[in-house]
Amino acid sequence: MANALAAIVGLGMIPCGKHLERSVIDMATEAVYLAIKDAGIKPGQVDACFFGNVLAGRLFGANTIGQNVFWEVGINRVPVINVENACTSGSTALYLAYNMIAAGQAEVVLAASSEKMYVKNAGLVDAGLDELDTLLGLAAPATFGMRARRYMEEFGATEKQLALVAVKNRCHAQFNPLAQFREPVTVEEVLASPMVADPLTRLQCCPIADGAAAVVVCSPALAKRLGRAVNIEATVLATGDYANPPNLAGFDTVRRAAHLAYEKAGIGPGDLHVVECHDAFTITEIMDYEALGFCPVGQGGKLVEEGHTKLGGRLPVNVSGGLLSRGHPVGASGLLQAAEIITQLRGEAGERQVRGAKLGLVQNMGGDKDGDIRACTISILSTW
Amino acid sequence: MPGIFTLPPYDDEPPALLGGFCPVCNAYYFPRPKYCRACLGPLKETRVGSEGSIYSFTIVRKKAPLGLPQPYGVGYVILKETGLFIFSLFDPATLDKLRIGLPVRLAVNTLGVDINGSPCLRPYFTPMPVMSDPGKI
Ligand SMILES: [Zn+2]
Numbered sequence: 001m002a003n004a005l006a007a008i009v010g011l012g013m014i015p016c017g018k019h020l021e022r023s024v025i026d027m028a029t030e031a032v033y034l035a036i037k038d039a040g041i042k043p044g045q046v047d048a049c050f051f052g053n054v055l056a057g058r059l060f061g062a063n064t065i066g067q068n069v070f071w072e073v074g075i076n077r078v079p080v081i082n083v084e085n086a087c088t089s090g091s092t093a094l095y096l097a098y099n100m101i102a103a104g105q106a107e108v109v110l111a112a113s114s115e116k117m118y119v120k121n122a123g124l125v126d127a128g129l130d131e132l133d134t135l136l137g138l139a140a141p142a143t144f145g146m147r148a149r150r151y152m153e154e155f156g157a158t159e160k161q162l163a164l165v166a167v168k169n170r171c172h173a174q175f176n177p178l179a180q181f182r183e184p185v186t187v188e189e190v191l192a193s194p195m196v197a198d199p200l201t202r203l204q205c206c207p208i209a210d211g212a213a214a215v216v217v218c219s220p221a222l223a224k225r226l227g228r229a230v231n232i233e234a235t236v237l238a239t240g241d242y243a244n245p246p247n248l249a250g251f252d253t254v255r256r257a258a259h260l261a262y263e264k265a266g267i268g269p270g271d272l273h274v275v276e277c278h279d280a281f282t283i284t285e286i287m288d289y290e291a292l293g294f295c296p297v298g299q300g301g302k303l304v305e306e307g308h309t310k311l312g313g314r315l316p317v318n319v320s321g322g323l324l325s326r327g328h329p330v331g332a333s334g335l336l337q338a339a340e341i342i343t344q345l346r347g348e349a350g351e352r353q354v355r356g357a358k359l360g361l362v363q364n365m366g367g368d369k370d371g372d373i374r375a376c377t378i379s380i381l382s383t384w
Numbered sequence: 385m386p387g388i389f390t391l392p393p394y395d396d397e398p399p400a401l402l403g404g405f406c407p408v409c410n411a412y413y414f415p416r417p418k419y420c421r422a423c424l425g426p427l428k429e430t431r432v433g434s435e436g437s438i439y440s441f442t443i444v445r446k447k448a449p450l451g452l453p454q455p456y457g458v459g460y461v462i463l464k465e466t467g468l469f470i471f472s473l474f475d476p477a478t479l480d481k482l483r484i485g486l487p488v489r490l491a492v493n494t495l496g497v498d499i500n501g502s503p504c505l506r507p508y509f510t511p512m513p514v515m516s517d518p519g520k521i
Contacts, residue, residue, distance in 0.1 A: 135450065135499070136458065136471060136472060137444065137448075137449065137450070137496075138458060139444065141444065142442050145444070146441060146458070146459055146460060150439065150440035195443075197445065198443045198445075199442075244468055245469040248460065
């Protein structure tokens with residue numbers, strides 16, 4: 001669309017996996033380098049940088065590391081801002097980059113993110129030890145186990161429907177060389193894998209990962225000169241309302257973000273060609289379908305069961321393999337999700353290319369508070 | 385977890401969760417925030433509930449944190465007294481009984497450790513005694 005206020009002109013990422021020999025800075029540096037090269041810009045053209053990360057402070061005592069990363073590729077002096085927003089840290093960096101350009105305060109902004117999770121003695125991801133919920137045993141899988149249980153009670157979704165999300169995404173991952181786990185799985189294997197938090201089995205929970213991704217965001221005028229631009233039609237960020245009672249059977253905050261994103265982009269869910277949504281757990285993707293308006297409330301299980309969201313279906317979702325296959329390097333996941341949509345809209349996704357994809361949506365969520373999520377970002381991207 | 389539940393002995397009243405109450409907004413909170421979120425007025429410490437029913441639950445079977453037994457159960461309970469939905473642990477001895485809608489009541493006992501590794505009291509919900517045995521309460 002001609003009226004997009006910013007565009008993505010460069011993309012860099014490293015494969016998700018277990019990178020025991022690499023630091024969070026080393027991974028990020030490579031991703032940023034690749035994004036700059038992909039865009040064909042020089043470091044001196046960059047007006048500002050945002051860097052997303054969640055765990056480096058807690059795991060390695062390393063804070064404010066964006067400055068290290070960007071200086072490794074020759075960027076100094078310009079504003080560097082470190083972003084921590086739970087699992088939406090990377091997509092929040094993109095949100096901020098977009099807004100800085102849309103406001104006319106910069107022409108070229110880098111959004112990068114990196115996360116290192118494969119270290120000894122890392123427990124389940126929680127909200128931090130100063131939170132009452134954490135002291136009472138709340139960890140990420142528990143939250144989504146409770147959501148799954150409530151969702152199944154209210155809408156009669158089946159364990160098989162949940163498992164089919166994992167089966168679909170692993171099937172897609174076969175065609176993504178950057179995914180961590182690429183072997184297909186069956187419904188039986190998913191359900192027979194060890195129980196983590198009832199009713200979610202291990203293959204229904206995203207694995208951890210080390211990973212990094214970066215994008216170059218720029219003004220529409222510069223994008224026209226550089227070529228291969230992916231337009232940002234909208235990018236929004238919603239925070240939870242923390243209402244009591246909470247709704248564990250639906251993502252009200254995601255729904256609110258989606259309304260805003262569709263309104264800003266001037267499109268509806270029926271216009272989309274390809275989607276990456278937050279599938280940290282199988283139930284998450286099913287509830288995302290409903291909040292994003294792909295089907296009525298309570299019909300998410302049926303949508304995946306009928307094959308509408310697989311590659312070749314009406315609206316392919318998580319063609320990259322999703323978090324369930326890629327793994328979830330928490331602070332980096334938002335940009336890795338965006339990377340898949342950028343790749344699809346450029347028509348460079350190889351065997352997993354969605355034919356004719358010109359309009360895509362990426363949705364990322366993070367954190368947990370009072371039965372709600374802390375943050376949800378949605379970006380709508382296009383190449384039309 | 386200071387100040388979120390009444391402390392033993394429980395001679396006269398059963399253990400209860402402690403939250404906040406705003407008399408202006410007639411609003412209950414758990415745990416008690418510093419100010420009323422609706423009017424920013426002061427909150428009164430108050431008992432928000434000793435009984436309720438299960439809204440949802442799960443049993444965590446991996447990496448029990450803070451010395452909690454493995455597996456352990458958690459979920460949301462709808463408090464009978466105030467209607468608040470609150471997150472809580474469940475009685476580790478009754479995990480096989482958990483189901484949505486189950487009536488539960490609060491107990492306080494030593495369960496797991498605090499962040500310094502010392503054993504500590506935690507509140508948790510346990511199934512109400514069955515109706516056929518009312519004398520037991
Ligand atoms: Zn008030």
